[in-house]
Each structure stands twice: as structure tokens, then as C-alpha cells.
Amino acid sequence: MHPVLKTVLQRLGLGLLTLFVVSVVIFASLEMLPGGFAEAILGQGATPETVAAFNHQVGLDRPATVRYLEWIWNILHGDFGYSYAGLGGNIKRSVSELIAPRLYNTFFLAIMTAVVAVPLSLFLGIMAALYRNSWYDRIVNTITLTTIATPEFFIAYLLMFFFAIKHRWFYSLSTVSENTPLLEHMYRAALPALTLTLVIVAHMMRMTRASLINLLASPYMEMAQLKGVPRREAIVKHALPNAWAPIATVIAFNLAYLVVGVVVVEVVYVYPGIGQLMVDSVSSRDMPVVQACALIFAATYILLNLSADIVSIVTNPRLLHPK
Amino acid sequence: MTEFEMKLKAAEKAVGLGKLSRRDFIQFVMATGATLAVAQAMFTRAARAEPKKGGTFKAAVGHGQTTDSLDPATWSNGFTFAWGKSVMGAPLVQISPKNEVVPHVAESFEPSDGAKKWVFKIKKGITFHNGKTLTADDVVATINYHIGPDSKSPAKSVLSELVSVKADGPDTVIFEMKGGNADFPYLLSDYHLAMYPSEGGKIQWDKGIGAGPYVLKSFEPGVKMTAERNPNYFGTTYFDAVELLSIIDVAARTNAYLSGEVHFIDRADLKTIDMLKNAPDTALYNVSGTALYSAPMLVDQAPFDKLEVRQALKWAINRKELVDKILYGYGSPGNDNMLAPSLKYAIQPEPVYSYDPDKAKALLKKAGMENLKVDLSASDAAFPGGVDAALLMADQAKAAGIEINVVREPNDSYWDNVWLKKPWSLCYWGGRPTADSFLSISMAAGAPWNDTHWKNPRFNELLVAARAETDEAKRQAMYAECQQLMHDDGGQTVLLFNNYVGALSNAIGHEEAFNTDFDHDGGYMYERWWMA
Numbered sequence: 114m115h116p117v118l119k120t121v122l123q124r125l126g127l128g129l130l131t132l133f134v135v136s137v138v139i140f141a142s143l144e145m146l147p148g149g150f151a152e153a154i155l156g157q158g159a160t161p162e163t164v165a166a167f168n169h170q171v172g173l174d175r176p177a178t179v180r181y182l183e184w185i186w187n188i189l190h191g192d193f194g195y196s197y198a199g200l201g202g203n204i205k206r207s208v209s210e211l212i213a214p215r216l217y218n219t220f221f222l223a224i225m226t227a228v229v230a231v232p233l234s235l236f237l238g239i240m241a242a243l244y245r246n247s248w249y250d251r252i253v254n255t256i257t258l259t260t261i262a263t264p265e266f267f268i269a270y271l272l273m274f275f276f277a278i279k280h281r282w283f284y285s286l287s288t289v290s291e292n293t294p295l296l297e298h299m300y301r302a303a304l305p306a307l308t309l310t311l312v313i314v315a316h317m318m319r320m321t322r323a324s325l326i327n328l329l330a331s332p333y334m335e336m337a338q339l340k341g342v343p344r345r346e347a348i349v350k351h352a353l354p355n356a357w358a359p360i361a362t363v364i365a366f367n368l369a370y371l372v373v374g375v376v377v378v379e380v381v382y383v384y385p386g387i388g389q390l391m392v393d394s395v396s397s398r399d400m401p402v403v404q405a406c407a408l409i410f411a412a413t414y415i416l417l418n419l420s421a422d423i424v425s426i427v428t429n430p431r432l433l434h435p436k
Numbered sequence: 437m438t439e440f441e442m443k444l445k446a447a448e449k450a451v452g453l454g455k456l457s458r459r460d461f462i463q464f465v466m467a468t469g470a471t472l473a474v475a476q477a478m479f480t481r482a483a484r485a486e487p488k489k490g491g492t493f494k495a496a497v498g499h500g501q502t503t504d505s506l507d508p509a510t511w512s513n514g515f516t517f518a519w520g521k522s523v524m525g526a527p528l529v530q531i532s533p534k535n536e537v538v539p540h541v542a543e544s545f546e547p548s549d550g551a552k553k554w555v556f557k558i559k560k561g562i563t564f565h566n567g568k569t570l571t572a573d574d575v576v577a578t579i580n581y582h583i584g585p586d587s588k589s590p591a592k593s594v595l596s597e598l599v600s601v602k603a604d605g606p607d608t609v610i611f612e613m614k615g616g617n618a619d620f621p622y623l624l625s626d627y628h629l630a631m632y633p634s635e636g637g638k639i640q641w642d643k644g645i646g647a648g649p650y651v652l653k654s655f656e657p658g659v660k661m662t663a664e665r666n667p668n669y670f671g672t673t674y675f676d677a678v679e680l681l682s683i684i685d686v687a688a689r690t691n692a693y694l695s696g697e698v699h700f701i702d703r704a705d706l707k708t709i710d711m712l713k714n715a716p717d718t719a720l721y722n723v724s725g726t727a728l729y730s731a732p733m734l735v736d737q738a739p740f741d742k743l744e745v746r747q748a749l750k751w752a753i754n755r756k757e758l759v760d761k762i763l764y765g766y767g768s769p770g771n772d773n774m775l776a777p778s779l780k781y782a783i784q785p786e787p788v789y790s791y792d793p794d795k796a797k798a799l800l801k802k803a804g805m806e807n808l809k810v811d812l813s814a815s816d817a818a819f820p821g822g823v824d825a826a827l828l829m830a831d832q833a834k835a836a837g838i839e840i841n842v843v844r845e846p847n848d849s850y851w852d853n854v855w856l857k858k859p860w861s862l863c864y865w866g867g868r869p870t871a872d873s874f875l876s877i878s879m880a881a882g883a884p885w886n887d888t889h890w891k892n893p894r895f896n897e898l899l900v901a902a903r904a905e906t907d908e909a910k911r912q913a914m915y916a917e918c919q920q921l922m923h924d925d926g927g928q929t930v931l932l933f934n935n936y937v938g939a940l941s942n943a944i945g946h947e948e949a950f951n952t953d954f955d956h957d958g959g960y961m962y963e964r965w966w967m968a
Contacts, residue, residue: 147849151588154503154510159851160593160884167588198503198510198657211502270687277695285688285695288660288681381688383681385659393502393658396848402502 116433117426121419128415135411136185136404143400144177150197153397171197184401194401196394208405212387214291216409219386222302222309223371230310231317231364238321238360243348245326257315269308269381276304287384305382309375313367320363324356358425365421373410487945491967492677496692497956498703500682502658506644508628509582509589514702515661515682517627518956522963523663523678524565524646525630526671528556528575529621531869531958533949535780537621540671541570541631541647543607551616551904558607562670564633565645565652572603577634579611591628593877593884616904618911619870627959649673649963658682674966693939702938702955706764712939721938724768725952726776726874729819729934730863731812731829732887733927737859739810744803746927749810751799752836753829754791759932761828762821766937770930772923774865774874777933778952781871781915785923796836809839810860817850818862825931826862856887863887864934869953871915872903879922888927895921943968 151167152159168174187194193208237257241250260268277285287301325348328334337347376388387406394402426432447464465474500515508525511517519525528542539545543557562570579601582591597613604610613620630646632639644652649671650663661680665673681698683689686705693701694715702721704712713720733740733749740746755769768777771789775782800806814826823844830840845854845861854861868874877883880899881891895918902914922928936955940946945968951958957965 147846148852152849152852155512155588155590162884163588163590163592166586169586170588196503198505206505266685266687270691273688273691273695278691281695284697285691286681286683286697290654290656290660380685383659383683383685383688383692385656389658390502397501397503399503 117423120422120426124415124419124422128412128419131415132408132411135407136188137181139404139407140177140181140184140400143395143398143403146398148398149173150398150400154198173197180400184404193405196402197399198397208401211402212390212405212409215385215387215390218289218384219372219375219388221298222305222375222384222386223368225299225302226306226309226313226371227368229306230313230367233310234314234317235321235360237314238318239325239348239353241318241322242325242329242352243345245322250322253318257318260311261313261315265308265312265375266377266381268311269304269378272304272308273381285382287382289385302384305375305378305384308378308382309371313370317360317363317367321356321360324359325352328352328355354428357428361421361424361428362418365417369414369417372413487674487966489674489966490676491674492679493675493700493944493962493965493967494679494681494698495700495702495956495961496681496683496689496698497701498684498686498689500658500684504657506641506652506655508630508632508641509587509591511628512590514955515680517954518959518962519644519648519661520627520630520646521625521959522648522673522961523650523661523680524644524648524652525627525632526562526646526648527626527629527631528624530960531622531625531951531953533947533951533958535778535869535952537625537869541575542621542624545621547616547618547620547906549616551618551620551906552613554611554613554620555604556609556611558609559670560607562647563668564647565666566633566643568633570631570633570647571606572609573606573637574631574634574639575609576601576603577637577639578629578631580637581632581639582628589628591626594623594626594628594873615900617872618904618906619872622870623873625869627954650675650678653677671963673963675962678962690939693941699941699944700938700961702936704937704939706766706937709764709766709937715939717942719940719942721936721940721950722766723936723950723952723955723957724776724778724933725936725955726779726868727864727866727934727936727955728770728774728776729762729822729825729931730770730774730865731929731931732855732861732863733929734859734887734889735927736889739805739808740859740927742803742805743925744799745805745808747924748796748799748803748805748808748836749833749838750789750929751792752796752833752838753789753929753931754832755789755931756791757832758825758828762825763932763934766935767932768935770932772926772928772930773919774878774922774928774930775871775915775919776952779869779871779874781912783916783919785920789923791832793833793835793837796833796838800837807837807839809841811841811843811858813843813845813854813858813861815845815847815850815854815862817845817847818855819864819934822862856885861887866954871918872899875899875918875922876903879926879928890922890926890928892921892925 150171150173151164155163184194195205195207196211198206237253241253244250273285276283283304284301287305289298289301329352334347334352337351376392379386379388391403391406447461497514499513504516508520511520520527526541528540529537530540532538541559541562543559545554545556547554558572558575564570582589583595583598597615597617598611599614600612602610632641632646649666649669651666653662653664655661659682664677683692689701690705690712692698733746735741750772759765759767759769771784773785800808812826814823816822826842830842833840855863865878877885879886879890881896898914898918902911905911905914944965946965951960
């Protein structure tokens with residue numbers, strides 16, 4: 114079997130197993146947390162009587178194992194179930210309906226950020242490797258390390274202060290809805306995307322730089338230099354192909370972060386992404402929503418890691434054509 | 437009033453109604469020798485003073501979750517509560533800024549049988565947003581939705597005294613209670629009790645169709661709600677549309693205000709309030725309400741079962757310092773009376789608990805409880821700054837020889853596992869419109885939220901008697917005694933009354949006085965404010 118295909122199938126199989134384990138762990142953790150959905154929603158207004166009525170309406174008065182089995186049975190049939198919120202009324206809010214627009218927003222922001230951040234950090238990294246220890250190298254390193262070391266909410270506040278309050282070039286709020294036109298969506302999401310770019314550039318840029326510099330010391334690079342290949346060409350043609358594997362891993366890692374870990378930026382800019390949804394659902398113990406979010410997050414990691422592996426196989430002839 | 441003053445008043449009125457131009461008004465005022473700046477300021481003030489229609493009001497609040505729903509029985513936060521009061525919903529009655537109950541969907545209400553039976557006449561010709569006419573059946577269905585046996589609504593405990601509600605013809609509703617309650621109409625101002633259209637005795641809330649001033653246009657849970665003016669609204673409202681944003685992060689909320697995206701934010705950051713106060717065209721929304729932060733002691737558990745211990749702790753806390761350090765001065769110290777001074781029948785019981793460690797020491801000595809050690813369960817879930825307040829109290833009590841051990845409890849399950857269960861904890865109480873409604877749920881024996889387990893027979897006797905008493909003077913005396921008892925004997929330590937503090941743009945006009953029973957002008961800001 115072709116090695117790429119084999120890896121993909123193997124990983125997907127393991128991925129399914131991972132997803133199952135994740136769902137069990139998340140469910141068990143939610144069960145172990147004190148309080149329940151009714152208490153969380155009713156807050157101080159929860160009396161034993163109202164809590165019991167609420168739990169009965171939502172079906173939370175049944176044993177945990179029954180609820181889990183029912184949930185997983187539905188998942189296997191492609192039904193993510195209904196959010197506990199609003200259950201008991203005539204309109205049920207299906208989890209997929211709840212998640213879809215937010216997932217779209219999250220992917221929108223992630224892609225928008227990635228389109229800027231990935232080429233930018235590759236470019237900065239390659240240049241830094243090329244002009245190692247120059248002023249350029251030092252300045253880029255200092256700036257990117259500063260932005261990654263600054264907490265993201267603080268970067269967000271700074272950007273907001275300069276670009277939304279001092280100079281009203283951008284909106285301080287990124288509230289978008291399904292009806293927001295594409296261009297306005299991009300405009301509204303500009304500051305969050307910029308914030309995230311500043312947060313992730315350093316990691317990718319330094320990895321690019323480090324793996325290239327690592328290779329520059331190898332004998333074949335010396336050979337290239339000896340036979341008179343210009344330095345720039347040597348890096349792009351000879352070093353970079355060998356450096357793709359670690360770079361792809363770091364890029365995949367950062368992209369996954371863009372999907373699953375940006376709740377702080379979402380909160381600061383009031384951007385309706387999936388992170389806020391998951392946090393709210395955890396604090397209110399809305400199990401079906403939490404589970405669906407967790408599965409999406411886990412699947413994101415699995416798929417992105419898989420693509421990173423595929424990149425490293427494809428760019429490495431030794432792995433691509435095994436004897 | 438001189439002739440000029442009368443003319444000025446008339447001119448101001450004309451400006452407010454938009455009938456006199458800026459130029460004419462300023463010329464008129466300057467003719468009396470006033471400077472241009474003064475004249476212009478007078479014009480701006482006059483122009484804002486008269487309500488007029490139009491504009492989109494945008495507000496950002498520090499509440500709201502993705503689990504919020506249109507189900508009125510689940511409303512419990514600052515994002516949803518006002519929906520029932522002045523957005524989609526219209527309750528039977530409203531509370532005025534003077535804390536009086538005024539008919540709203542109801543046309544009038546009359547007590548009979550010692551205030552045990554209340555007859556409500558419903559206004560004729562009110563229609564829901566879908567065009568259906570509001571009838572007594574809808575009122576009955578709405579109330580039953582909240583008090584029914586399988587109800588999950590917090591309004592159930594508010595109306596626990598209610599036995600039955602019946603329609604008598606298309607526009608009369610009869611409420612019957614277990615005991616007399618002269619304040620019953622106040623209870624119906626509860627924000628859960630907005631009227632909904634019904635069919636076969638069941639209400640339909642799914643589409644947000646009510647009878648209120650605004651028709652729901654869009655609702656994204658935890659993000660945003662927009663609504664447009666209801667052209668057939670039976671009351672008065674000014675904005676063409678309202679937008680409500682949920683911005684939990686206080687810095688983001690402040691930025692939204694400063695960058696001009698919203699006209700109003702609630703729960704301003706008190707640490708940076710001075711900067712916000714000086715922002716251009718900004719007025720602080722600073723209202724001393726009926727909400728309070730407290731530290732309830734369970735009086736049936738040692739050592740709080742001893743009166744001297746309770747009183748010693750009350751003297752050992754410096755409430756003034758708590759107000760200054762926890763609220764940056766935006767509040768007032770409590771005096772272990774749950775009723776805020778702005779409520780009807782509220783008194784200030786003597787002696788006022790000030791900080792007196794020596795008195796606390798003496799009390800403990802009398803009880804033979806010197807070197808008292810107590811645990812105080814604290815969390816920021818109880819109120820913002822809860823842990824800080826507890827640590828401050830521990831420090832203050834040292835001078836009286838009391839060791840308060842602050843136990844930090846997790847935020848998540850605070851209301852389930854700590855409050856009402858630990859011997860001494862922290863708590864907050866939102867506003868209640870009347871003495872009876874507040875004391876009945878928080879201090880009466882057997883009330884589910886009696887967080888001190890205090891069961892003073894005299895207090896409970898007075899509470900029930902005062903509820904049905906229609907003689908004002910007698911009622912006043914009864915409530916005064918109730919408050920004195922709670923102050924002297926109760927387990928409730930009322931630390932402070934917190935103000936509602938927000939930022940309000942000068943672009944918004946409003947009446948002089950705000951409601952004090954809830955934040956957001958008592959929840960009526962959408963209906964009562966206007967674009968200046």
C-alpha cells in the first residue's frame with residue numbers, strides 16, 4: 114500500500130478511538146463537577162423544587178450511563194442532540210444548529226489569521242536564517258518574542274486602544290452575525306486576526322529559522338556553498354525541503370490553536386466563536402454542546418497533525434519511496 | 437416666578453419639543469445679558485429634557501450566556517431580565533421611579549376580603565406582536581406557567597402565597613391568596629411575569645412574541661439581541677429600535693462605550709471609574725439601589741446560635757472601610773437591616789452598627805467566648821470582590837480578638853454547596869420592590885432562601901400581620917419592629933448596599949429620577965429613555 118494512504122488510514126482509525134476516549138473523559142469530568150445544569154441556569158434562584166422540575170424536563174434525572182449511551186447511540190446516527198437550554202419548550206435548539214454559525218466564525222478568523230501569519234512567519238524566518246545575527250535578525254526576534262510573551266488579552270487591549278479608540282480606524286467590537294456581508298466580516302475581524310497573528314508568528318518564525326540554521330551546518334550545505342550556489346538559493350532549494358517536516362508540525366500546532374484556543378481573544382473582541390460557546394456550556398454543564406465542541410476540537414487536532422505528517426512524508430523522498 | 441422666568445420656561449419647553457431653533461433660543465437668552473456659552477449650554481439642556489421619538493438605543497451589559505433562552509422561566513441575568521419588563525414583554529403592573537406600583541397591562545386592581553382576593557381589570561384592546569388580542573385567559577395562562585406544579589420558574593417562590601388565578605370574563609382576572617397581602621400587585625411586576633399569548637391554557641414564548649414596546653428581531657444567545665418598535669404598543673416608548681450586546685469582559689465593555697459603539701454600559705469597572713467619568717459626553721449612571729452584599733450566619737449552628745457572638749461580629753466589622761475599599765465609595769454601609777433606605781417603610785434601626793472592637797470584645801466576654809475562632813466561606817461568586825471583603829473583615833475582627841478564618845470556596849458551585857449550607861458565608865441580594873416581598877423570601881421562617889435559618893416568632897407574626905394590614909400607620913409600626921428585630925437578633929450581617937454604576941452617554945435623555953429596584957433603570961430603560 115502507498116505509504117501516504119497507509120498513514121492516513123492508520124491515523125484516522127486511531128483518531129476515531131481518540132475521539133471516543135475524549136468523549137468518555139469529558140462526560141465523566143462533567144459528571145464529577147459539582148452542580149448541574151439546572152443549578153447553573155437558575156443560579157441563586159434554584160430551590161430544590163425548581164431544580165427537580167428542571168432536571169425532569171431535561172431528562173437529567175436519569176442515571177449518567179443511560180444518558181451517555183443514549184448520546185453516543187445518537188452520535189453514531191449522526192445526531193448531535195439538543196442543547197439543554199430551551200428544552201421543555203416547543204422549539205428545541207439542536208446542537209448542530211447552535212454550533213454551525215459559531216464554527217464558521219471560528220474557521221473564518223482562523224483562516225484569515227493563517228493566510229497572513231503563515232507566509233509572514235515563513236518569510237521572516239527564512240530571512241532571519243539567511244541574515245543570521247544581523248540587525249534584521251535581532252530586531253525580528255525581539256519583536257516577535259515580545260508579542261508572544263505578552264498575554265494575548267493585553268495585546269488585544271493595546272490594539273483596541275490605538276486602532277479603535279485613539280484613531281477610530283477599526284471597530285472595538287467584532288460582533289458579526291450570519292447576515293454580515295463578507296467584507297464587513299473581514300473588517301470587523303481585522304483586529305482579532307491581527308492580535309492572533311502577533312501571538313503565533315514568533316513560534317512559527319523561530320521554528321523556521323532554527324530548523325534552517327540547523328541544516329546550514331550539515332555537509333551537503335557546505336558542498337552547495339563550495340560548488341558556488343548563491344546563499345539564498347542554497348537555503349531555498351537545498352535546506353528548505355529538508356526543513357519542511359518540523360515547520361509543518363509547528364504550523365499545524367498553531368493552526369489548531371487558532372481553532373481551539375482563542376477564547377480570550379473572542380471574549381475581548383466579543384467575537385461569536387466556538388470557544389465562548391464551549392466555556393459557557395461547561396459552566397452551565399450543557400453536556401451535549403460541550404461534547405460536540407470537544408469532538409470538534411479533538412478532530413481538528415487529529416486532522417491537522419495528520420496533514421503535518423503527510424507534508425513531512427511528501428517532502429521527504431526517503432519516506433515517500435520506501436524500499 | 438418673574439415674567440422673564442416664565443418666558444424662559446416656555447422657550448425651553450418649545451426647544452424640547454423642537455419648535456424653537458437653536459438660533460432663536462440663544463438670541464432670546466442672550467438678550468438678557470447671558471454669555472454665549474451659558475446660552476448654548478441652556479439650549480442643550482432644554483433640547484434633551486423633552487422626550488422625543490426616534491433613534492436606535494444600543495446598550496452593552498456584563499451578563500449573557502450562550503445558554504440564555506426566550507423561555508421567561510429561565511431569565512435570571514442582566515441580559516435577559518429586562519426583556520419581560522420593557523422589551524418584548526409587558527407585565528400587569530410597573531414600578532414607578534418613586535417605587536409605586538402602577539397598572540400596565542392591567543387597567544386597575546382592587547383588593548377584597550382583607551387583601552386575600554385581588555380583582556384585576558385588563559386594559560381593552562391590547563394586542564400581542566402577532567396581532568392576537570390580549571385577554572384574561574392569556575393572563576391566567578401566563579401566571580399558571582410560572583406557578584404550576586412542574587414549573588422551574590423562580591417566580592414560583594415569589595408567588596408562593598397564590599392559591600388560584602381565574603378569568604372572569606374577557607377582561608377580569610381574580611387572584612386568590614392563602615393569606616391577605618396588601619402589596620400583592622407589586623409582586624406581579626416581577627420580570628418573569630411578562631404576558632404571553634396562550635392557546636388552550638398554554639403560553640407560547642418560543643418566538644418572543646409578547647405585548648411589550650419592542651418586537652424581537654434577532655436573538656443570538658450570549659451575543660446580541662435586536663428589537664424594533666412595536667407600532668401597536670399600548671404604552672409610551674421612544675426609540676425606533678434597541679440593540680443589546682453581551683460583553684462580559686469589563687475592559688471590552690468600557691472600550692465599546694469609549695469608541696462610541698454603545699450608549700450605555702452597566703457594571704463599570706470601579707477601579708478606573710474616574711477615567712470613565714471624564715470621558716467626553718458621559719454621565720455616570722450611579723444609582724443607590726436596593727441590592728446588597730451580606731454575610732449570613734446560620735443561627736442554628738454553633739457558635740452563631742449565641743446572640744452575643746452574632747452581635748460581637750456585627751460590631752467587629754468596619755463596613756465603612758468595606759464600602760471604600762470594595763466599592764471605591766460607590767455604595768453605603770449596611771446596618772443589618774435588609775431593607776434599603778429607599779424602600780417604603782424602611783427605618784434605620786438603632787444603634788447603628790459602626791466599627792467598635794471594644795464593644796465586640798465585651799460582648800464575647802459576657803458570653804464566655806473570648807478568642808472566638810470562626811470560618812467564613814467566601815468566593816467572588818457571592819459578589820465581585822467577595823474574597824477581598826472576607827480578608828478585610830478578618831483583619832478588622834482581629835482588633836476584637838476574633839480570628840476569622842477565610843475559606844476560599846470555588847465559584848462554580850457556590851450557590852449549590854456553600855450558600856445556605858456553610859455556617860457563615862457571603863451572599864448578594866438583588867432588589868425587591870416591597871418590604872414584604874424581600875423579607876418573606878429572605879428572613880421568614882421556612883422560606884427557601886432564609887439564609888440565616890432565623891425563626892423569630894415575633895418577627896414572623898408581625899410579617900404575616902403587616903402583609904394583610906391596610907392601615908398605613910399600623911403597617912409602618914409593624915415593619916419598624918420587624919426591622920429592629922432583624923437588626924438586633926437576626927443572623928444577617930448586611931455589609932453594604934452597592935450602587936448600580938455604569939456609563940451613560942449624553943446622547944440619551946431620561947427622567948430625573950431612576951428606578952432603584954433593579955439596575956438598568958429598574959429594567960425599564962428601553963421603554964423610558966429617549967434619544968436626546
